[in-house]
Each structure stands twice: as C-alpha cells, then as structure tokens.
Amino acid sequence: MLKLSVMHDTIVVDRSYAAAVERVYRAWTDPALLARWYVPGDEQWSAKIVAHDFRVGGDNRMTFGPPDETFVEDSHYVDIVPNRRICYAMSIARGDVRISVSLVTVEFAPHGAGCSVRVTDQLAILDGGETAGERERGWGETLDKLAPVVTPTS
Numbered sequence: 001m002l003k004l005s006v007m008h009d010t011i012v013v014d015r016s017y018a019a020a021v022e023r024v025y026r027a028w029t030d031p032a033l034l035a036r037w038y039v040p041g042d043e044q045w046s047a048k049i050v051a052h053d054f055r056v057g058g059d060n061r062m063t064f065g066p067p068d069e070t071f072v073e074d075s076h077y078v079d080i081v082p083n084r085r086i087c088y089a090m091s092i093a094r095g096d097v098r099i100s101v102s103l104v105t106v107e108f109a110p111h112g113a114g115c116s117v118r119v120t121d122q123l124a125i126l127d128g129g130e131t132a133g134e135r136e137r138g139w140g141e142t143l144d145k146l147a148p149v150v151t152p153t154s
Helices: 021-029 031-037 132-150
Strands: 006-017 046-052 059-065 071-081 085-094 097-111 114-126
Touching: 006 132, 021 031, 021 097, 021 114, 021 132, 031 046, 031 132, 114 132
Parallel strands: none
Antiparallel strands: 006 114, 046 059, 059 071, 071 085, 085 097, 097 114
C-alpha cells in the first residue's frame, strides 16, 4: 500500500543569457524552440511537445525522459505578461503516477546587453515521488540547454 505524503518546497533558479529578452521569451512561447531545450537530464533524455496552447487559459503537454522511462508534464497557463513573466500550474507524472504539482513563475529582465531569467517553482512533492534537490538540478540542466538556442551566432 502506498503511503500518502506531501512535502512542500520552493526552488529558485537564475540564469543569464547573451540574448535580448524578446529572443529568450520567444524560446518559451514557440513550441519548435521549446522542444529543442526544455528537458532536464543528459544527452540521453529527449522531449516531445504533445500540445502547446500558449495563452492565458491554455494548456501545454509534453513527454520527456531517458530511453527507459517516461515522464508527462501537464501545464496550464494562468498569467502571461509578454517579455516579462509567465506563470503556470504544472503537474508531473512518472508513467501513470503523479509525482508533483507546482506553480511555476518565469521572470525575464534585461541584464546588460542580455537577459536574466528567474524560475521560481513552488513545489508540492507527492508521495516521495522526487526530491526538491532533484527538481532544482533538473531546472538547472534545463535552463543550461536554453543558452545555445537563444545565443546569437557570429
């Protein structure tokens, strides 16, 4: 029998990019760009955008993971301020078992000639499905993959 539990945590991850705010924001809104970088893990991990309706009230669904495991992320956009902020409610399941729900806020700001991004994930971990440390590492890996997608080439 599964022991039910909920653990709460808040994760904040910051990154800066050598790209304009508009370019970085677009990488979150364009499903073709999002599919190129929005996945944690190493080079073995992949992601597939199943549905992407980027608007307040819209939903996003994707699958991701290493070759031998599938995670499903379902998100619902609750607040969007172009080039400044995206807020969405997100749940993640490992296979058919939901492991977390959270409110994610992504903030974009000019930073010198580039852009800073702050991701705040207010997390409810369900039934020991993951840890806050794993989620923080996953956000770091994901945001690191954004840099080559948004950085202009010479």
